[in-house]
Structures are given as C-alpha cells and as structure tokens.
Amino acid sequence: MxxxxxxxxxxxxxxxxxxxxxxxxxxxxxxxxxxxxxxxxxxxxxxxxxxxxxxxxxxxxxxxxxxxxxxxxxxxxxxxxxxxxxxxxxxxxxxxxxxxxxxxxxxxxxxxxxxxxxxxxxxxxxxxxxxxxxxxxxxxxxxxxxxxxxxxxxxxxxxxxxxxxxxxxxxxxxxxxxxxxxxxxxxxxxxxxxxxxxxxxxxxxGQGELAERVRILTETRRDAVDTSAAELRRIERDLHDGAQARLVAMGMDLGTIEMLLDKDPAQAKRLLAQARQSSVDALAELRDLVRGIHPPVLAERGLGDAVRALALRMPVPTEVSVDLPRRADAPVESAAYFAVSEALTNAVKHSGADRIWIDLHHVREGTGMLRVTVTDNGRGGAVVAAGSGLAGVERRLGTFDGVLAVSSPAGGPTMVTMEIPCA
Structure with a gap:
C-alpha cells in the first residue's frame, strides 16, 4: 500500500x-x-x-x-x-x-x-x-x-x-x-x-404484514392486467367499427369513382366529395381514439394543462386550480388524467350539478404524493359500487398504490379525492 x-x-x-x-x-x-x-x-x-x-x-x-x-x-x-x-x-x-x-x-x-x-x-x-x-x-x-x-x-x-x-x-x-x-x-x-x-x-x-402487502399488490396488478386487456379490446372494437369501416367504405367509393370517371363525371364528383368527408371523419375518429389512449396535450404540456383542456370540453362550467411545481412520471400523470376524466363524466351524468371544481396539488412538497379533488354542487349520493365508474377509478389508482375517498351526502355536495404516490 x-x-x-x-x-x-x-x-x-x-x-x-x-x-x-x-x-x-x-x-x-x-x-x-x-x-x-x-x-x-x-x-x-x-x-x-x-x-x-x-x-x-x-x-x-x-x-x-x-x-x-x-x-x-x-x-x-x-x-x-x-x-x-x-x-x-x-x-x-x-x-x-x-x-x-x-x-x-x-x-x-x-x-x-x-x-x-x-x-x-x-x-x-x-x-x-x-x-x-x-x-x-x-x-x-x-x-x-x-x-x-x-x-x-x-x-x-x-x-x-x-x-x-x-x-x-x-x-x-x-x-x-x-x-x-x-x-x-x-x-x-x-x-x-x-x-x-x-x-x-x-x-x-413483520412477515405476516409483508405477505398481506404482497397479496394486495397482486390483486391490484391483476386488476391492472384486466383493465389493460379490456382497454385493448375497446381500442380494437373502436378501430373496427369506426375508422376501419370508414376507410373500407372510402376505398369502395374510390373504386366506383374510377369506373364512373368517364361515364358519369357528375356522379363521380359527388362520390369524391363523399370520400373526402369520409376521410375527414376517419381522421377525427382516429384523433379521438389517440386522445383516449394518451392525449397529446398530456404528453406535451403536462397534467395541469391536460386537465384544463378537459375542463373546457365539459358541458358544465368547470374551474381548475393547479399547483404542481414539477411533473410526475408519465404513467402517474396518465392515471390521474383518466381518473379525473371518469370523475367528471360521473358528475355530468348523475349529479345534476351546475358547477364543478378541480384541484390538483402535491400534499406536501417532497413527499411525492399527488392529490386530486373533484367537487360538484349536485344532488349527492355517489357511492363506490361494483360496476360503477368510481369503482373503475379505484382500481386504476390501486395499481399505483393510490387511494380514492368519496364524500357525497344526500343533497350534496360531492367531493371525490384521489391520492397517488408519484414515486
């Protein structure tokens, strides 16, 4: 040495x-x-x-x-x-x-x-x-x-x-x-x-508690696999019934146009307009499908702006408050976005509310916990029941070890609170 x-x-x-x-x-x-x-x-x-x-x-x-x-x-x-x-x-x-x-x-x-x-x-x-x-x-x-x-x-x-x-x-x-x-x-x-x-x-x-923890994580992983499989089936169905059908129809129209081009130019012109509209509709459906998988604004601008864009499409006036000094990982942002989307859909369909508030913030800086609150002034009575949209949100959050809490007394208001670990 x-x-x-x-x-x-x-x-x-x-x-x-x-x-x-x-x-x-x-x-x-x-x-x-x-x-x-x-x-x-x-x-x-x-x-x-x-x-x-x-x-x-x-x-x-x-x-x-x-x-x-x-x-x-x-x-x-x-x-x-x-x-x-x-x-x-x-x-x-x-x-x-x-x-x-x-x-x-x-x-x-x-x-x-x-x-x-x-x-x-x-x-x-x-x-x-x-x-x-x-x-x-x-x-x-x-x-x-x-x-x-x-x-x-x-x-x-x-x-x-x-x-x-x-x-x-x-x-x-x-x-x-x-x-x-x-x-x-x-x-x-x-x-x-x-x-x-x-x-x-x-x-x-202790070993018993760790075994219980493993059981819970196994169940949430199984739910995640089932949810992913169902999502793939939905995408396949939407492609088959939507954009794919329109593209097939457009191909048939183009074949007909090719035959009518010399015999009946006026009919060929009408079919061209129809094919053009079919292409526009197919493109719109593909964009909606992509937005349903992972919205471009979420990838480009982050969770806050994606939720603001979501709120602008709501038929009910929706206020959004965001305090997120940093972006979370893409899977966490995606889970939070679709959880908010489902909560908003439930509020619009079932609550009868005329105003909705969304709040996104970190519980405490440095803890790595994202909290999202969706509140409406509707009739209340929302519950997390099997087959309901909120039950789907709970399963989605469980994949990330997150939790869902619902406060919805009769007569309202309804407050849906979601906490998701960012790590």
Missing amino acids: TMETRNGSWSSRVRDTGLAAVRGFALALVSLPGAVLGLTLSLVSISLVPIGIGAFTTPWVLRGVRAFADWRRVVAAEWCGVRIPSAYRPIPGDANTWARTYAMLRDPATWRDLRWLQVDMTAGFVTALLPAVLVFYPLEGLAVAAGLWRPLSELGGYWYGFVHVTDQSSALLAGALGIALLALASLAPRLLTVHFRLTRAVLGA
Missing part, C-alpha cells in the same frame, strides 16, 4: 467518522421532540375518538406520524444502507371520517409506529447521540488542555471524566484522557448503524 493510498484511506475514515457524529447529533435533536410530540398527540387524539372529536383529528395525526416514520426509513437507507420495510394498509376508497379513523386504528402498522415512538425517545435517542459523544467529547478534552481550563477554573474547577481540572497539569491529564477516548471515535459510524438497526427492529413490518 502506497503512502498516497494510506492517506486517502485515513482521510476517508476521518470524514466518515465526522459525518456520523454530525448526523447522529442532528438525529438526536429531531428524534426526541418529534417522538414526544407525535406520541402525545396520537394518544390524546385516540382517547378523544369515543366522544367524536378524535374521529376528525386522528387521521391527520396518524398521517403525520407515518410521514415521520417514512422520513426515518429514507434516512436509514441513505445514510447507512439499512432498509426498513413499510406495509401500511390502504384506506378504503369509500371511507368517511369514522371509517377512515377505524381503518387506520385497525392497521397493525399504526400501533407499531406508536411503539417505535416510545423506543425512539429513549433508546433511540441514546444510540443516535452516542456517535456525536464519541467524537465531540474527546475534542472537548483537547480544548481543555489547550487553555479552556482557565475560564473553567474561575468557576471552581471542571470535571472531565474522572479528572478534576483546576490547573494546567490537570488540564494536560484531561487532554491525555481525551486522546485515549479519541481512539473510540472510529466506532461512530457503526453506532449510527446500530441506531437504524434498532429502528428497523421496532418499525419494520
């Missing part, structure tokens, strides 16, 4: 040690207040469920806890390569406030999160802080030996470990102890990994 290689390896270890100390310290600063606040709000909110108040607050609080836990999963993977599986159950699409609350409370992952908060504010806090202590405490001993003991001695002395620092000689002894402790600083990255492994032991999903 060359001197340059040894120096590079040494500097790399020093950098990793310092980085682990800083990360552990930052994690300790965040984990303790975050865990205390999350656990306190959760317990208070759940205790208020029997009197009704908790039914409205619990879903919001538990979503915050889940976001905090998911952030820790991301940090564990990025900082130490520790993968922590997640297996939250999807909330039923037709869930009202009470059903949503009880669905989250019946999810084993919710109670696992609450147990993790208790561990995170105790053993988790200690294991996060240890890497910083192993690095910064020896440096404190060196600072004491370098002269920090003087202002400390004016306060009656200072204990560094088992050394009572009152003068320069005791300060040098503290510095020697700091150098000895500095040898343990190299353990800082390993201790940070221990913290995340402890987190995984408490927060990670």
Whole structure:
C-alpha cells in the first residue's frame, strides 16, 4: 500500500467518522421532540375518538406520524444502507371520517409506529447521540488542555471524566484522557448503524404484514392486467367499427369513382366529395381514439394543462386550480388524467350539478404524493359500487398504490379525492 493510498484511506475514515457524529447529533435533536410530540398527540387524539372529536383529528395525526416514520426509513437507507420495510394498509376508497379513523386504528402498522415512538425517545435517542459523544467529547478534552481550563477554573474547577481540572497539569491529564477516548471515535459510524438497526427492529413490518402487502399488490396488478386487456379490446372494437369501416367504405367509393370517371363525371364528383368527408371523419375518429389512449396535450404540456383542456370540453362550467411545481412520471400523470376524466363524466351524468371544481396539488412538497379533488354542487349520493365508474377509478389508482375517498351526502355536495404516490 502506497503512502498516497494510506492517506486517502485515513482521510476517508476521518470524514466518515465526522459525518456520523454530525448526523447522529442532528438525529438526536429531531428524534426526541418529534417522538414526544407525535406520541402525545396520537394518544390524546385516540382517547378523544369515543366522544367524536378524535374521529376528525386522528387521521391527520396518524398521517403525520407515518410521514415521520417514512422520513426515518429514507434516512436509514441513505445514510447507512439499512432498509426498513413499510406495509401500511390502504384506506378504503369509500371511507368517511369514522371509517377512515377505524381503518387506520385497525392497521397493525399504526400501533407499531406508536411503539417505535416510545423506543425512539429513549433508546433511540441514546444510540443516535452516542456517535456525536464519541467524537465531540474527546475534542472537548483537547480544548481543555489547550487553555479552556482557565475560564473553567474561575468557576471552581471542571470535571472531565474522572479528572478534576483546576490547573494546567490537570488540564494536560484531561487532554491525555481525551486522546485515549479519541481512539473510540472510529466506532461512530457503526453506532449510527446500530441506531437504524434498532429502528428497523421496532418499525419494520413483520412477515405476516409483508405477505398481506404482497397479496394486495397482486390483486391490484391483476386488476391492472384486466383493465389493460379490456382497454385493448375497446381500442380494437373502436378501430373496427369506426375508422376501419370508414376507410373500407372510402376505398369502395374510390373504386366506383374510377369506373364512373368517364361515364358519369357528375356522379363521380359527388362520390369524391363523399370520400373526402369520409376521410375527414376517419381522421377525427382516429384523433379521438389517440386522445383516449394518451392525449397529446398530456404528453406535451403536462397534467395541469391536460386537465384544463378537459375542463373546457365539459358541458358544465368547470374551474381548475393547479399547483404542481414539477411533473410526475408519465404513467402517474396518465392515471390521474383518466381518473379525473371518469370523475367528471360521473358528475355530468348523475349529479345534476351546475358547477364543478378541480384541484390538483402535491400534499406536501417532497413527499411525492399527488392529490386530486373533484367537487360538484349536485344532488349527492355517489357511492363506490361494483360496476360503477368510481369503482373503475379505484382500481386504476390501486395499481399505483393510490387511494380514492368519496364524500357525497344526500343533497350534496360531492367531493371525490384521489391520492397517488408519484414515486
């Protein structure tokens, strides 16, 4: 090993040690207040469920806890390569406030999160802080030996470990102890990994929950395959009954025109006009078919402009509010677009509404969750039933691990909310 290689390896270890100390310290600063606040709000909110108040607050609080836990999963993977599986159950699409609350409370992952908060504010806090202590405490001993003991001695002395620092000689002894402790600083990255492994032991999903998660994903994949097959059959049928039939008829007209061109020019001219109109109609049908597969405006301008264009074609006045600082992946945008299209179709056909509002935004910047809300002022009573358009939307969103929620009391208004993970 060359001197340059040894120096590079040494500097790399020093950098990793310092980085682990800083990360552990930052994690300790965040984990303790975050865990205390999350656990306190959760317990208070759940205790208020029997009197009704908790039914409205619990879903919001538990979503915050889940976001905090998911952030820790991301940090564990990025900082130490520790993968922590997640297996939250999807909330039923037709869930009202009470059903949503009880669905989250019946999810084993919710109670696992609450147990993790208790561990995170105790053993988790200690294991996060240890890497910083192993690095910064020896440096404190060196600072004491370098002269920090003087202002400390004016306060009656200072204990560094088992050394009572009152003068320069005791300060040098503290510095020697700091150098000895500095040898343990190299353990800082390993201790940070221990913290995340402890987190995984408490927060990670068990085999049973992962199996349930696989079952749900298998069902949504099967729905996606069935939907794709049905979509292909629809495209084939539309081509056969529409554009293909017109093109065949146009070919027959052109053959007739060829025979009549010398015998009956006037009739040939009429058939040419008819063939021209057939070509225009065939082109229009092909454009509609392409728009039904993947609208060009969606590919070129993004989800916001595509939904605005969709709203302009509605027979009911439709307002669109868009706050999307970035584009999602093409499959996510396509799923959201057609989900909005189906929700608008349902509103126009069944609600009797005279006004519709659409809102598209990210739930919180950086969470990768797209939320779409379609609201109408119609008669209400919309439900997610088998064979309904909303059931089809729910299946479409389930392919992306998304959820659908419908609030539609008798007399209206109806609010259809869709959330789709963008990752």
